[in-house]
Amino acid sequence: MKRKKHEDHVNHEAWAIPYADLMTLLLAFFVVMYAVSVVNEGKYRVMSESIIEAFNGNNKQIQPVHSNNATPVAPVPAKRSSSTTPPSIAPRLAPPLATRSLQPQMTSGSLVSRETGQENLQRIQDQVEKALQPLIDKSLVVVRRTQSWLEIEIRTDILFPSGVARLSEPADVTLRNIAGILAPFPNPLRVEGYTDDMPINTAVFPSNWELSAARAATVARLFSEHGVDPNRLGIIGWGEYKPAADNVSQEGRNRNRRVLVVVLSDQNVPARFSSDAQHAGQLAESAPAPAPASTPQNEVPVAPSLPPGTLPVSAKLEPLRTTPVADAPHGAG
Template identity: 55%
Template sequence: MKRRHHEEHINHERWAIPYGDLITLLLALFVVMYAVSAVNETKFRVMAQSINEAFNGTGKVIEPIRDATPAAQVPLPNQSRAPTAAPIAKIDVPIPPRNLPLPGHEGAATERQEAASINTATAANTTVGKTESASLSQISDEVKRAMKPLIDKSMVSVRQTQDWLEIEVRTDILFPVGVAKLQPAAEDVLRKLAGILAPFPNAMRIEGYTDNTPIATTLFPSNWELSAARAATVARLITTTGVDPHRVGIIGWGEFRPTTNNDTDEGRNRNRRVLIVVMSDKAAPARFYSDADRVAEGAH
């Protein structure tokens, strides 16, 4: 009977052993290379000095390396001692004269400079303020002369503050009750005002006011719409009579900025008004309707 020959088991992992040896050798090689490359700087300098002495035939005592300072400069080993240089000739550089402040006076000089700057700025602001005030005063004087008959009848009033000029026109001469269409006589008054205001560059806004009488029509559902429409009507007329429309804006205050109470016919009549507010040349602060803000008041 023939014996069966068992096939030998093939080891598929025989490659792992030489591979591990190879990796170990590579690791050792890298360690050696790293150790060789990491040379101590001091030892390297000593070795370089020794090699240099061997070739040049000079022997010197190697001193420990110290931190170099600008005052002590040690020549390199391969350099011979340079001959002593001749003293450098002193050169006098002319310095322009300058008034140096005495000790203890630096602060005073600075304060004087700051004070001078502040005084200059204050003077400039004062000059600008006077110019703006003069411009408003000129407009005020011209309006008062042109509107004197209506001012005497309390139909027009002129009030001046530092930042704006108010020209108030009662709606008795402007609009019938409850409408925003100008009366014929009102157009002549507004054209005369526009002729005075047109030459000046000042910005202005037209403000409309009503009394507290309710209104609820198709055109004017409330006093908001009525006051704004009246302001727009005045603005449209003066801008078509010579005033630059880029200078003009409108505001409708409705019934919420009364000058007096609405308990009487006279009070309601005074509250129905249109204001032409001429601003100063500078950017004026926010204007609120208040008698306390007025610094001057014209004739009524």
């Protein structure tokens, strides 16, 4: 008699294993998607700069600055070589620091009287307005003049890409034109950098102070390489603390991202550290001149009445030097 074959027991729980595998894969997928969607802007900028630097084949290193105080100093971009290799993204900090007065150390042949300096201001204004009229019509360049100085305000939209201190190609042409106009005149010059209040924290620029000072130094160095006497030049990085407009709107932030080229009538004009925030960079003549102080070597002087976080960074080209500043109301532009 044929033996009856027993049927195998059906496992009704077998679906749980592939279902658990599916849930695990879905969880991993969504975790990866979330990680990709969260972008760290600072790390993205560092990665972008590293990739650009690698393709340019230019390897520059940042040298740290040691000082008695923790006040940030203005970085100076690496000197552009005569070859066609583009400059490095990261500016190089000059190691030696020394305090000095705000007044430039100028040679006797470069000194200019107040009367001659004021006449030069009018001539410079006429030439700048003629050369940059298309940009002035688009409000990308603003030229203002007082009795003691002339201001050429340039929006950083046409100067620098976002978050870096490397000049764009159109900006190089514009600044060369300005340098050609300024070179024949002996008037002292100040290049001032400003930013909006958007935070930045990268290996190159820990804050907007470093970014604004590096941009001012880049413009000043280009001037010195195209005929402007370096003894006439000085730089100031104001960071985000001298806004020309509010930072609530995109238009206001665009106005705050700017570089000012200030042409002084002579070395004895009042300090340009008090301003009306309604006029970007147009500063009051009644501001008292800063009193030079004797400070030890490598000590960074600080204005006593400035609110916390409002100390501008000031330096002069070759060698880099820090500058004492006068009292300034917070929020002036």
